[in-house]
Amino acid sequence: MNAMTDPENVVVVGNGQAGIQLVDSLRKEGYTGAITLLGEEPHHPYQRPPLSKDYLAAGKDPVPLPLRPEKFFTTNDVDARLGARATSIDRTARTVALDDGTTLAYSKLVLATGAANRELTVPGTALSGIHGLRTLTDAQTLHARLDAVRSVVVIGAGFIGLEFAAAARARGLDVTVLEYADRPMGRALTPVTSGFFADAHQRLGVTLRLGEGIASFDGNDAGHVTAAVSTTGERYPADLVLVGVGVTPRTELAAAAGLEVENGIVVDGSLRTSDPDIYALGDCASFPNVHAGARTRLESVQNATDQARHAARAILGAGPGSGPGGEPGGYADLPWFWSNQGHLRLQIAGLSAPGDQTVLRGNPAEEKFSVFCFRNGTLTAVESVNQPADHMAARRLLSAGRTLTPEQAADPDFDLKTYSKQQPATV
Ligand SMILES: Cc1cc2nc3c(=O)[nH]c(=O)nc-3n(C[C@H](O)[C@H](O)[C@H](O)COP(=O)(O)OP(=O)(O)OC[C@H]3O[C@@H](n4cnc5c(N)ncnc54)[C@H](O)[C@@H]3O)c2cc1C
Numbered sequence: 001m002n003a004m005t006d007p008e009n010v011v012v013v014g015n016g017q018a019g020i021q022l023v024d025s026l027r028k029e030g031y032t033g034a035i036t037l038l039g040e041e042p043h044h045p046y047q048r049p050p051l052s053k054d055y056l057a058a059g060k061d062p063v064p065l066p067l068r069p070e071k072f073f074t075t076n077d078v079d080a081r082l083g084a085r086a087t088s089i090d091r092t093a094r095t096v097a098l099d100d101g102t103t104l105a106y107s108k109l110v111l112a113t114g115a116a117n118r119e120l121t122v123p124g125t126a127l128s129g130i131h132g133l134r135t136l137t138d139a140q141t142l143h144a145r146l147d148a149v150r151s152v153v154v155i156g157a158g159f160i161g162l163e164f165a166a167a168a169r170a171r172g173l174d175v176t177v178l179e180y181a182d183r184p185m186g187r188a189l190t191p192v193t194s195g196f197f198a199d200a201h202q203r204l205g206v207t208l209r210l211g212e213g214i215a216s217f218d219g220n221d222a223g224h225v226t227a228a229v230s231t232t233g234e235r236y237p238a239d240l241v242l243v244g245v246g247v248t249p250r251t252e253l254a255a256a257a258g259l260e261v262e263n264g265i266v267v268d269g270s271l272r273t274s275d276p277d278i279y280a281l282g283d284c285a286s287f288p289n290v291h292a293g294a295r296t297r298l299e300s301v302q303n304a305t306d307q308a309r310h311a312a313r314a315i316l317g318a319g320p321g322s323g324p325g326g327e328p329g330g331y332a333d334l335p336w337f338w339s340n341q342g343h344l345r346l347q348i349a350g351l352s353a354p355g356d357q358t359v360l361r362g363n364p365a366e367e368k369f370s371v372f373c374f375r376n377g378t379l380t381a382v383e384s385v386n387q388p389a390d391h392m393a394a395r396r397l398l399s400a401g402r403t404l405t406p407e408q409a410a411d412p413d414f415d416l417k418t419y420s421k422q423q424p425a426t427v
Contacts, residue, residue, distance in 0.1 A: 124217030269330025
């Protein structure tokens, strides 16, 4: 580590996936200065992905999975504060104000504030029984309510909506999903995989209504939701509604402090904001994404943890790829993602785009297949269903900047695993 650039006090706002990994990586990189980690939620930091999957499907008293064991904070000498919300940043004084009235000085500040659920504005949205799913508190409420309801309506056939739908079906409930687009998970998946999941959910017993958005909710005299009315005028009885219509990045602190914000806190390849002493990462950050060829924001565990590792090295001016200014090379880790929907494990490596050529490997009828995506003959992404070996091979290939031919991808006798482990020929 370069002692000249070693900050004295790092303050991290947000103790989710990105914030925790950042703290861990700072210590692993040898940083010995002070670390303060702020989390506004009351809970010990926990993993979000299970909340829409095993946690909800479990019959009795599910336990959240911690991001790190309790002793992590003492072992790593981290001043970790729960129920502590940062309310403003003074960039001139280099301080952060907290909701308890105290102020913290920083030499480097990291914003890992995540995202918030997008809310509906249709009539009836304020009725009770209409929920979002983002936090452990949300999941605890939903888990308890699922014992007491019969009919569930999910608004939005994105990842969280469909994971919730599968979990609610596993608990024997009647589930209807309303999606205004013509296919589920349409922004992220190719039509092949998206179509497979549309059929698979109907096989699970989910009523999937495509091309139908939400127009309004009906309620009873007690102010509780009783039905969802779709944009086609259909009325679906509902004791409970789950709204899964996407998220917005938590940029309020950054914007109020005058940092550049545009669909996320704008950062460079070092995850640094328009203020060189402030970094942003994870769901809240808009970064130059070499895999998309554009500035994007990604919402995934991979993105949060890999950006945190990269930012830790950038903060310390250390690590592989250090440039002449002491900064590492730009963040370029391969995006990958997973979603479990009932017995179906979807894994995605890379980023596809509309118009990519798609090649099928395996058999959707057996619920085991992968879709290989190519642009101008080069592999861009692979979507796998219950094919973890394909997913790992795809990650190896895409991370190394390698490709295969569409013919190889389609050939069931082509040994993808061995090929992906070969060293590329050096020129
Ligand atoms: C239900 C659910 C299921 C998911 N499933 C998957 C999955 O299967 N696969 C996958 O790859 N990804 C999944 N994700 C996405 C993944 O969890 C997120 O991308 C990841 O958690 C992002 O990490 P983060 O640290 O950027 O944000 P978060 O983990 O959201 O953490 C941000 C934290 O900052 C806190 N905070 C915000 N502002 C302040 C403030 N001013 N002061 C103090 N604290 C503040 C927030 O309360 C929050 O706790 C899922 C997400 C959800 C909600």
